[in-house]
Amino acid sequence: MSSSSVLIQFLNGLAGASSLFMVAAGLSLIFGVTRVVNFAHGSLYMLGMYLAVWLAERVGFWAAVPLAAVAVGVIGALAEISVLRRIYKAPELLQLLATFALLLLIKDFALWAWGPEDMLGPRAPGFTGAVEIAGGAFPQYDLLLIILGPVVLGFLYLVLKKTRWGILVRAATEDREMAGALGVNQRWLFTGVFALGALLAGLGGALQIPREPASLNIDLSVISDAFVVVVIGGLGSIPGAFLAALLIAEAKAFCIGLGYSQATLVIEFVIMAAVLVVRPWGLLGRMPVLARPGTAEPPFARPSLRLRWTLAIVAAALALLPVVSGGYTLVLLTDMLIFALFAASLHFIMGPGGMYSFGHAAYFGLGAYAAGMLVLREKFPMELALALAPFAAGFAALVFGWFCVRLSGVYSAMLTLAFAQIAWSAVFQWDALTGGSNGMVGVWPAPWLSSKPAYYFLTLLVCASGIIFLWRMIYSPFGHALRAARDSPLRAEASGIDVRATQWEAFAIAGLAAGVAGALYAFSKGSISPEALGIQRSVDGLVMVMLGGIQTLSGPVWGAALFTWLQDAAARNVDYWRAATGIVILALVLVLPRGVGSLLQARQ
Amino acid sequence: MNMLAVKGLSKSFGGVRAVERVNFSVAAGELLAMIGPNGAGKTTCFNLINGQLRPDAGEIYFEDRKIQGLPPRERCRLGLGRTFQVAATFGSMTASENVAVARLSRERKLGSLFTSFRGSSGKETRALLAQVGMESQADRPCAELAYGDLKRIEFALALAARPRLLLMDEPTAGMASAERGELMRLVADIARRENIAVLFTEHDMDVVFRHADRVIVLADGELIAQGTPAEVRADAQVRRVYLGEEAAHA
Ligand SMILES: Nc1ncnc2c1ncn2[C@@H]1O[C@H](COP(=O)(O)OP(=O)(O)OP(=O)(O)O)[C@@H](O)[C@H]1O
Ligand SMILES: [Mg+2]
Numbered sequence: 001m002s003s004s005s006v007l008i009q010f011l012n013g014l015a016g017a018s019s020l021f022m023v024a025a026g027l028s029l030i031f032g033v034t035r036v037v038n039f040a041h042g043s044l045y046m047l048g049m050y051l052a053v054w055l056a057e058r059v060g061f062w063a064a065v066p067l068a069a070v071a072v073g074v075i076g077a078l079a080e081i082s083v084l085r086r087i088y089k090a091p092e093l094l095q096l097l098a099t100f101a102l103l104l105l106i107k108d109f110a111l112w113a114w115g116p117e118d119m120l121g122p123r124a125p126g127f128t129g130a131v132e133i134a135g136g137a138f139p140q141y142d143l144l145l146i147i148l149g150p151v152v153l154g155f156l157y158l159v160l161k162k163t164r165w166g167i168l169v170r171a172a173t174e175d176r177e178m179a180g181a182l183g184v185n186q187r188w189l190f191t192g193v194f195a196l197g198a199l200l201a202g203l204g205g206a207l208q209i210p211r212e213p214a215s216l217n218i219d220l221s222v223i224s225d226a227f228v229v230v231v232i233g234g235l236g237s238i239p240g241a242f243l244a245a246l247l248i249a250e251a252k253a254f255c256i257g258l259g260y261s262q263a264t265l266v267i268e269f270v271i272m273a274a275v276l277v278v279r280p281w282g283l284l285g286r287m288p289v290l291a292r293p294g295t296a297e298p299p300f301a302r303p304s305l306r307l308r309w310t311l312a313i314v315a316a317a318l319a320l321l322p323v324v325s326g327g328y329t330l331v332l333l334t335d336m337l338i339f340a341l342f343a344a345s346l347h348f349i350m351g352p353g354g355m356y357s358f359g360h361a362a363y364f365g366l367g368a369y370a371a372g373m374l375v376l377r378e379k380f381p382m383e384l385a386l387a388l389a390p391f392a393a394g395f396a397a398l399v400f401g402w403f404c405v406r407l408s409g410v411y412s413a414m415l416t417l418a419f420a421q422i423a424w425s426a427v428f429q430w431d432a433l434t435g436g437s438n439g440m441v442g443v444w445p446a447p448w449l450s451s452k453p454a455y456y457f458l459t460l461l462v463c464a465s466g467i468i469f470l471w472r473m474i475y476s477p478f479g480h481a482l483r484a485a486r487d488s489p490l491r492a493e494a495s496g497i498d499v500r501a502t503q504w505e506a507f508a509i510a511g512l513a514a515g516v517a518g519a520l521y522a523f524s525k526g527s528i529s530p531e532a533l534g535i536q537r538s539v540d541g542l543v544m545v546m547l548g549g550i551q552t553l554s555g556p557v558w559g560a561a562l563f564t565w566l567q568d569a570a571a572r573n574v575d576y577w578r579a580a581t582g583i584v585i586l587a588l589v590l591v592l593p594r595g596v597g598s599l600l601q602a603r604q
Numbered sequence: 605m606n607m608l609a610v611k612g613l614s615k616s617f618g619g620v621r622a623v624e625r626v627n628f629s630v631a632a633g634e635l636l637a638m639i640g641p642n643g644a645g646k647t648t649c650f651n652l653i654n655g656q657l658r659p660d661a662g663e664i665y666f667e668d669r670k671i672q673g674l675p676p677r678e679r680c681r682l683g684l685g686r687t688f689q690v691a692a693t694f695g696s697m698t699a700s701e702n703v704a705v706a707r708l709s710r711e712r713k714l715g716s717l718f719t720s721f722r723g724s725s726g727k728e729t730r731a732l733l734a735q736v737g738m739e740s741q742a743d744r745p746c747a748e749l750a751y752g753d754l755k756r757i758e759f760a761l762a763l764a765a766r767p768r769l770l771l772m773d774e775p776t777a778g779m780a781s782a783e784r785g786e787l788m789r790l791v792a793d794i795a796r797r798e799n800i801a802v803l804f805t806e807h808d809m810d811v812v813f814r815h816a817d818r819v820i821v822l823a824d825g826e827l828i829a830q831g832t833p834a835e836v837r838a839d840a841q842v843r844r845v846y847l848g849e850e851a852a853h854a
Binding site: 469472473475476477478479480481483484486487488490491492493494495496497498499502509 | 654656675676677680681685686688692693694695696697701704705706708709710713714715716717718719720721758761762764765
């Protein structure tokens with residue numbers, strides 16, 4: 001690269017960093033005060049984009065940008081008042097799920113309001129030209145963005161340092177009790193912070209419309225970038241967010257500049273790995289306050305005789321079913337079995353492991369894709385592909401898990417989502433290997449398994465064995481070590497247990513099992529699309545586990561069956577399935593936090 | 605022989621000097637009490653010795669071997685056991701499962717994926733629970749136990765690792781005074797019988813002076829006195845910073 005193109009790439013990086021910084025700063029600010037990681041923050045950014053495009057047609061670009069930002073701020077405040085305010089004292093997992101539900105609702109709202117097509121924004125009047133820098137042309141608007149990033153940083157600095165409100169925000173960030181003692185009206189402080197954070201996200205999005213069309217996929221790509229930025233910079237630190245946004249955006253700009261645009265995904269990883277090894281809480285972050293003590297869950301009861309009998313009878317009934325029932329029921333049951341295994345694998349790390357995964361579909365999808373690729377490209381026999389594909393998923397879980405177990409709680413949850421998004425983009429972009437957005441077709445089982453009943457039996461056999469293996473592991477010595485690590489990491493470590501290694505192993509096992517489910521799924525449908533590892537599938541898994549109850553053994557399996565059946569019945573009638581899922585999650589979180597299984601338990 | 609020797613140990617948090625150039629040692633079979641007012645740096649000292657925190661400066665020798673840099677789990681495997689100021693047990697397990705986990709960890713059998721978890725009914729587990737007087741509660745979930753009982757379970761957990769040095773951070777906190785004396789007597793018996801070195805902190809001076817072989821006194825992170833219980837009790841500075849304060853509060 002010549003020195004002038006180095007300069008241009010550097011400036012490109014700076015321009016990219018500005019919007020990223022605004023989202024990440026909003027996320028950090030909200031977390032600092034409310035201790036909630038807002039999974040819907042990328043959705044607020046997306047809303048900012050759509051609103052700005054929509055408004056620009058009516059009031060012009062320069063009025064549209066601030067209006068869109070303020071509107072998103074107001075929406076943020078409404079979300080805080082109606083949902084988040086109710087769950088500040090709830091367990092972390094439920095908080096994350098609730099903001100996740102908001103993400104789904106906003107996505108379907110945008111779909112309803114603006115349709116599925118991308119929306120191109122106008123150019124910024126007065127900034128449509130280019131300036132010549134070191135012999136190259138550089139867009140004027142990008143120069144403006146470069147300036148706006150530090151301006152927002154400076155503005156936030158002044159607000160936080162010099163205003164009374166800012167001082168209260170900082171007090172609440174450092175010490176919530178103290179802020180309470182200062183007579184802060186916490187309710188409105190929290191609402192205000194949420195509104196400001198949302199406004200920043202909306203502003204970041206609105207400013208982006210001359211460079212990029214508004215699209216429904218932006219929310220997830222932005223939130224996963226923001227998560228990576230926040231993990232690198234340190235959650236809760238605004239200067240950290242700025243620094244990390246610069247770092248990531250520059251690294252990406254240089255990858256693209258050098259002609260390795262695929263490497264942008266890898267470079268994020270490498271930077272993150274390097275930072276996490278040297279500074280586990282991010283460049284400018286501080287060690288998080290440890291999770292609230294005393295959250296240990298009651299033991300999973302050993303499977304009672306009744307449960308064993310129920311399961312045996314269900315298994316026998318399932319085995320006999322093809323004799324009496326037709327093709328459609330078998331297809332549905334095949335799905336149920338596959339998702340039961342998927343849910344059980346997610347439950348394995350969430351229940352006994354105590355780790356949150358918001359991207360478990362990555363392993364499901366990678367299992368499916370690996371199976372497809374082995375059969376279609378490598379011409380492996382189907383049986384062999386089915387046996388090998390899960391290891392691809394397990395390997396990915398090993399790599400991603402290495403990062404996730406180094407962080408705890410919300411940090412780790414953020415990473416799981418970011419990784420799933422990275423895996424999704426890799427599959428989506430890597431046309432030559434994966435078929436890109438079209439996916440792969442013709443992934444059929446071997447002839448002897450191609451009839452519906454035969455494939456059903458295979459699925460029954462594999463999924464039931466998989467679930468039994470997972471359940472046995474929960475009660476094995478390893479399962480006890482895993483629960484020990486969850487109940488009290490310090491005690492476990494002081495008793496000679498390698499907490500990270502134990503959790504890492506569990507993560508890989510869960511990935512492997514999800515990969516088995518994914519591979520079975522690929523052959524049952526005959527085709528694979530990127531949706532197999534999309535965020536929706538991860539959400540489905542979470543809902544299944546929640547529906548059944550995390551702290552029960554068999555709950556997730558019933559949850560999976562129920563959910564798959566509901567989805568099958570409703571998907572044909574409900575247009576906005578995501579929003580419906582979002583509402584179900586909110587209902588579960590707000591009304592029935594311990595799952596449907598808890599209703600049964602309470603009655604005993 | 606010295607089981608543990610600490611030289612020039614220092615640790616600060618931001619501006620707070622929690623532990624400042626502390627030196628002391630503990631011999632096998634010896635009960636050493638570490639006393640000092642709240643915030644003196646006792647727990648921080650324990651965290652440094654146990655490997656949970658990294659010292660800013662200073663050296664830690666375990667049986668004349670430098671153990672800096674080893675994570676807590678490896679120190680445990682060398683024979684360094686600990687209990688926490690706020691009892692830490694595995695809340696989702698029964699008392700006997702807790703002890704069995706610690707025991708299997710020592711035997712390095714916790715990695716097994718497909719075998720059943722046995723050992724919570726094993727002889728050794730029962731014996732350990734009996735030793736701390738918790739045999740009758742063996743099958744109760746830890747989450748249901750009284751706080752004093754949790755402290756006992758944690759003691760059994762620490763013993764299950766067959767330590768040669770035990771760090772006990774306020775082992776009797778949360779117990780009634782009769783129970784305290786009884787527990788410390790138990791600790792002393794076991795330590796003498798099995799030649800385990802014990803370093804403990806304790807706010808109850810009766811317990812300290814009755815059971816400790818030696819006492820060290822920490823104030824504002826610095827070691828201000830050490831000696832036999834009688835010597836320490838007579839030390840003017842100690843009386844001023846600590847015992848006097850106690851007397852004033854009493
Ligand atoms: N993780 C930490 N971060 C910041 N400061 C800390 C941390 N741990 C301890 N401190 C500070 O170090 C000093 C020593 O604390 P430490 O807990 O070691 O005292 P202690 O002697 O165990 O007190 P107590 O008798 O109340 O248990 C205190 O001022 C405390 O506030
Ligand atoms: Mg202490």
